Each structure stands twice: as structure tokens, then as C-alpha cells.
Amino acid sequence: MTDEKRIERLSAMLKRRGIILPAFEIYGGVSGLIDYGPVGASIRRRVIQNWIEHWTINGDIVEIDSPTITPENVLIASGHVGEFNDLMTQCEQCSSAFRADQLVEGYHPNPDILVSKEIDEILTAEKIKCPNCNQSQWTSSKPMNLMFGTKIGAMKSSRQAYMRPETAQGMFMLYPSLYRHFRQKLPFGAIQTGKGYRNEISPRQGMIRLREFNMAELEYFIDPENPPIIDLSANKEKITLIPDPNGNEHKEIRITLQDAIDNNVIKDKTVGYFLSRTWDFLIGVGIEPSKIRFRQHEGSEMAHYAEDCWDCEILGEHGWIECVGIANRTCHDLLSHEKHSNSNSLRAWREFDEVKVENKEILAAKTSVLGPMFRDRAGSVLSALENLENIPDNLPFNLELDDGSNVEITSEMVEKKMINNSIAGEWFTPHVIEPAFGIDRIIWHILDHAYEEIEKEGEKYNLLKLKESVAPADVIVLPLFEKDGMGVTARKLNSQINQMKGVKCLIDSSKSIGRRYARADEIGVPWAITVDHQTLEDGTVTIRRRDDQKQIRMEINQLLTLIDSNMVSTLF
């Protein structure tokens, strides 16, 4: 943060040019909500498109899309309801905030179940002191759930629900379908992009902490005993890591990811792989390599579900900001959803290398005899027989049932049998590695890193050096003048280019040519085509490169071919 005013000039430009603006501004605005304007929306769409293509390119990852409204039981299972319904209270003396249930621990057998009023009474009655300043003056406690609540349906039949705090749960809900889609073979993954919601207490720092934000998450399901084989040795780039938050090695190191895995700096290879793929994505959309680092989470700041977590932080005007979290969520989510939903389809089948053959002697029940004999107890007799550890040598014998009672089993009721079980494999709950991207934060840093203020002929000049892949438009057509048919030619060219698949072209004919170049440079359009007098004579135009203002004259048709095949940059 060398220049304090730069962020203000950048923010003013983003607003002036219709990139990022405060939402609902004519009604005073709402903190933590933003609009992407006509230019910004194009950038956002392209960043997301890049992200989707980046992950789906190998075929082991598919895109899904789930509702943002989520019923409460899903979020109870995920832990979001329980973890974030804590009552908070604040010391009036020193303003420190604490979880109220932790303060009254020891004064009540189960502080978790107390409501706000009861906790306040205990705080006052027991004169509980502030751990920070030793005073005993507490504000009334308030529940702190950062989720936006809503109801599904009306009146009595309505059902409690929340706006999703993350997109991940959608992928877990679709696990059975994904498992079938991928022919029941791990590893595989699913991605989802969309809005997430958090009712932040205090949104800050422009578009860094929003209440409604664009997320992009990948859930990659693996067999923890047979993790994917990862080879990152081709990746020679040294990357900044801050590992070992609680140990002696907690400092920045520069290391290749392969070395980091080999030296156990990154313990999980799959996590290492996603660090690498995240790096590639960020570079691809124009984040500066020197402004990226990966920091390992401390135990205390880890989410309730995560086992190991690395943040990818990007340096910008707001300092180092967490933009991607890569977490090993283990089997936490799938297991919990299995329990809460009574489903048994959130598993995968692991075949053993060798089929295990088990020869076993059992007492097979003759149900036609047992049934009439024991009637309503027949069920428990059957299960006791099945669970019998040691087959008795002689019949009859006394069989103990679950309820502690005994029955006599005679030779008419059972038959000794040898069975051979062959066990080919086992069911297990897959582990999941989750890279979660904050798209708005990434877009902020793309803009931050691309924004350049230079001097041009003694004047200040701004440009956005966006990568072609995330520019709001690919090309802009500028008639030198409207007259003499230049405007007509330009409009025709604009429409021809816009008919190309995946290519977006703008046109601008107001004010002087220099001013129009400046406007296009400021929103980051990489190429400008100028229609001039010579165009009318010989069918050539000039193509201008944003980053150095170089121009090349060439035939319109030749240029159109290059634009269509995304090859304009080969000209220069």
C-alpha cells in the first residue's frame, strides 16, 4: 500500500465506468451489497467461465447447480446451524466480545440450552468477570447466526430455511447422482458457481467482505486409502508458502509444490495438487505471481469441518486477503448427512485386491419351527442366533437374548451349516478436498493488479491491463469520423465481429479518436480497430494494441479471420 489515494482513484474509476458500484444507491445503499455494472458484469461472467473451464477440462469434474434456499435440516447436519447460533455478549467496559455460553460454564449444567434472558441472568447473578479486564458489566446477549433465515411455504405449513452460506452442500446433496454419473469410480468432483449469503456483522473494505457474494466451489471426492497419484514435478515454479502455523517453521518459504509435498510441508498430496491448480487458474486470469501466497490455517481458525486447510492469499490495496480456501473436509459432511437423513447412499465401494474368503460354521434357524414356537419373541431369537460368537457343540443349549432372558434351542429349531462368505470389498465414506473460491475478491484483485496509472504526454492516463480472457470485450471498433461512410463501415464491422461465437465487440463514435482510445483502455479492451479514410479506398483498417498503443494496418478480411481464431496477438 504505497499510495493511499490509489485505491480511491481506482474505486472512483470502477464506479464511473460501470464496473463495480454500490447497490441500491438511490435508496442510500446497503452495506455489503454491490452491483456489477454493464462493464463489470462482462468481466464477472468471463472470470466464472474461465473458472468452470479450468476445472472441467480433464473430464473428472462436472458442473452442477443447486438452490440457494436450503432447508434447515441440511444445515443442521452440516453444522452451520449449531455452530453459528451462539449467543454473544460484550463487556461494556473494554468492548471485548465473548461467547456467552462459555462464560457461564460451570454455573449451569448445560449452558448450550439456555436462552438469551437466562444467560443474562446468570451473568448478572454470578457477577461473572470479563476475562480481559475483570469488570462485570455485560451487554444483553444476542444470537449470532450469520445465515439469512427465511421460510419455505406459508403459515403453519412453512418450514424453516436459510439462504445458503456456501454452495458446497449442493454437491453433497447430489453425491448419489454424481457417483452413478461417474460409473461408481473415485476420484471425481463437482463444481458449482453461484451466490452465497452471510449476514456479516460489519462488512468492510469495499467488495472484500460482502453479504451476498459470488462463490465458486469444487468438491473432489477421493478414496483416502487410494488417493489419486499426483506428479507435480513438471511444475518448476517456486511458490510462497507459510506452513506450520503452530510450530517452529512458521515463516514464508519459497519452494516448488513437488518439493513441498516430498518434504512433508504439505501433508496431503491431493491438497498439494489443488494448490497447484489454483495457482494456474489465478495466473490465467491475470493475478500477479509475486502477489500470491499460500498460508496454512491454524487449528483455532479452522472451520468446524476441516482437517487441514490452506488459504490462498492475494496481495492488493487491502493487504493480503484470503481469496481461496483449500480444505480437506475429510468424510465429515457425507457422514453427517448419512446420519441425519437416514440415507445409506453417501458411500463408495472399495474392492479388495484379493477376495477374502471366510469359512464359518453357523446355526441356521428353521423359521417355520421358530416362528410358531416363540411368536413375538421370534425376531430377537433370530438375531441372537445370527450374532452367536461360538457355536455350541451340543444341542440343546441355552441362548441368551438381548433383553437378558434365556430360551432353550433344540435340534429341531436349527441346523448346523458351513458357509463360505467371499468378501470382495467394503463400503466407505469418501473424503472430500474442497477448493472454495471467493470470486468477488478475485475480481477485485484482477482489477487491482491490472489497473495502471501512467503519464501520457504530460497527462495522467489510466489503463486496465486485463488479460484477453477476462476483458469486458475482445475488441472495439472506432470510426475516425462518422462522415463519408466511415460510420457505416464501422457498424458493419462491429456486427460481423459480434456474430463470431464467443467474441464480443463494442463500437464508439462519440468525441475525438484519442478520447475513445482512452475510454477503451480504461475498461481494458485489448484491441481497437480504427476505420479511417484509407479504409474507404482500399479496405484496410488499423488494429491497435492497448498495452503499448502500437498499430498495424491490414486488410479487413484478414483481420476478421485472426479475430475469429483468437490470434490477433500473433500480429505484434
Next chain:
RNA sequence: GCGCCUGUAGUGAAGGGGUUAUCACCUGAGGUUUCCAACCUCAUGUCCCGGGUUCAAAUCCCGGCGGGCGCACCA
């Protein structure tokens, strides 16, 4: 949520208990100009919202909303 600072055209700023609120850039129309924010003429557009004090409030006071920073919080 607390504390300090703060809010004037699209953007950046000046001013300030008084009758028509100022400037630059931007935007639009016209003119001029054969390629990098040129020039001329004209035009559009502002005191965050609500309440109070006052003959009079954009200005002072209170509250809200928004923004910045610090503390706290942050899946």
C-alpha cells in the same frame, strides 16, 4: 456492535445560517479537426435521508443510512 473521522452533479473537489451553490473533468447537441483525453458554442446534471432549532438549514443539533479507520467478529 462500540469508538473516532466522514457524506456537495457521473467522477474529483471548493464553499457555507440568507434570496440564482462554485470549479474542473465527464456526458449530450452542434461546429471544427485525415489517428491518441485538442478547440469553440450551447445544454443536462448536485448539497445522503428523516426530524429538530430558526423568519430562513445544503450549512447548526439529533437520529438513520452509506463510506473510511481502529477494537471486536469473520465457515
